[in-house]
Amino acid sequence: MTQVPIPDKVDALEIRGLRKIYRHGVVALKGIDLTVQPGEFFALLGPNGAGKTTTIGILTSLVTKTDGSIRVFGVDHERKSAEARALMGVVPQEINFNLFERVADIVINQAGYYGVPRAIARPRCQKLLEGLDLWPYRDAMARTLSGGFKRRLMIARALIHEPRLLILDEPTAGVDVEMRHETWDFLRALNASGTTIILTTHYLEEAELLCGRLAIIHQGTIVAQGRKRDLLDLMNQQTYILDLFDPLEALPDLPIRNIRLLDPHQIEIVIDRNEDLNPIFEALASQHIRIQSLRNKSNRLEELFLHLTGGTHDAHA
Secondary structure, three states: OOOOOOOOOOOOEEEEEEEEEOHHHOEEEEEEEEEEOOOOEEEEEOOOOOOHHHHHHHHOOOOOOOEEEEEEOOEEOOOOHHHHHHOEEEEOOOOOOOOOOEHHHHHHHHHHOOOOOHHHHHHHHHHHHHHOOOHHHOOOEHHHOOHHHHHHHHHHHHHOOOOOEEEEEOOOOOOOHHHHHHHHHHHHHHHHOOOEEEEEOOOHHHHHHHOOEEEEEEOOEEEEEEEHHHHHOOOOEEEEEEEEOOOOOOOOOOOOOEEEEEEOOEEEEEEEOOOOOHHHHHHHHHOOOOEEEEEEOOOHHHHHHHHHOOOOOOOOO
């Protein structure tokens, strides 16, 4: 396939007024606008039924939009769909390759769909499999791989035609902690080399660690979009975890409203960002409650997510 020319100073992904109405009048997308800039590591987050899966389905041409426009590096997704798809690599949530095919063949054969000659695809495949620690398994049947390595194989397959934009739908779901961190390292390096990445994940820690900008979609509408640190600044509250020396049987009487006992040795408190902690410490001391340590709750993105989606904990789908 001929390389698609990319204009200067163009967005990696531009979505305008995207709507999707399914049969029986179910409205999945209510005219969303979304912009991803070249070189970004961007997160698209939202609870079940928010519209993430529909949006990705439209991008991959598996779902037909009702209205709106999409441009991928300036290429019209509707009028030049083959060119737009060639600029994208997609890692779906579900494993969808032939489990009875050799690992290397799965990657090399995928290159043929984009017109990449096998003479070029073979060294590309080796480089990708080596980067994802899959090279020792190149001749193995895909069904023999662990769940984590199957997901890595999906990433290698999506990258074989060297797309400018990689879309990852839950790339580390069900993957153990060590393999998840190794996959993050690979994706960071890929992004640093210039590949734009869009990530959907229900691990909010993953989005917080990897992504500089994000959008939160809820009930078919983008409710927040921008730089992660700017969106976190919208939160006018701080959450603290107090580790205690001695166990508690019930919540202490403290001069704050938002407090809960996580376990007998831990209290969680939520206060305004500029609120003084000293009255809380004094109240604890007056009740002979000793604090062993105090720390900020690590995942502020989770707090923002819950705030914007009305307390919906599941960011999946």
